[in-house]
Amino acid sequence: NAGVTQTPKFRILKIGQSMTLQCAQDMNHNYMYWYRQDPGMGLKLIYYSVGAGITDKGEVPNGYNVSRSTTEDFPLRLELAAPSQTSVYFCASRDTELQPQHFGDGTRLSIL
Amino acid sequence: TQLLEQSPQFLSIQEGENLTVYCNSSSVFSSLQWYRQEPGEGPVLLVTVVTGGEVKKLKRLTFQFGDARKDSSLHITAAQPGDTGLYLCAGVKAAGNKLTFGGGTRVLVKP
DSSP states (O other): OOOEEEEOSEEEEOTTOOEEEEEEESSOOSEEEEEEEOTTOOEEEEEEEEETTEEEEOSOOTTEEEOOSSSSBOOEEESSOOGGGOEEEEEEEESSTTSOOEEOOOEEEEEO | OOSSEEEOSEEEEETTOOEEEEEEOSSOOSEEEEEEEOTTSOOEEEEEEOSTTOEEEETTEEEEEOTTSSEEEEEESSOOGGGOEEEEEEEEOTTOOOEEEOOOEEEEEEO
16 A cells, blocks of 8 residues: 655755655545645645645745646645755645545755 | 644653643634654544544543634553654644644653
């Protein structure tokens, strides 16, 4: 059971570079989410999607973009990396409102 | 200002002691979830509470949802080193698609 798979696990970027964080789930969940977690803190929602072709902003969307062309995949794009985006990024998916969110193991991103 | 405030932020206790973590808000939630997160991993769900006043037990863990559905608590009895981790509460508002997370409580249980 793969669940939610995030790649890469670690990445170091230079200021101004761009990259895409990949997220894939094999549970046929409609709802998918991207969070960032700063050291010792809770999770802040960046973007979310309620189904293929539908995305919406969360609390902290600035500097990020997402797309949802398939049910399985929900990539997160950083266009111009900034030091403030250094964080651990988690992708999650769920089935219905009362069902738990299933989290990936995270992508640790450092921007120098 | 966080919508869900967790307290304390950090708790260090000896094995065998009890502890309580609080999750408070001025907003009403239709349901509230508690997660535990270990270093290098994503959060894992412990419990979901949906009814005001509800109490759920999971072995040595007791979860309570406030009568007004604005707050919750997690009580651990006779804590063990394996209970060490970051505990996160997260709430869903009525007809909402999003979870709002608290800032987390880091628990360290020393042997």
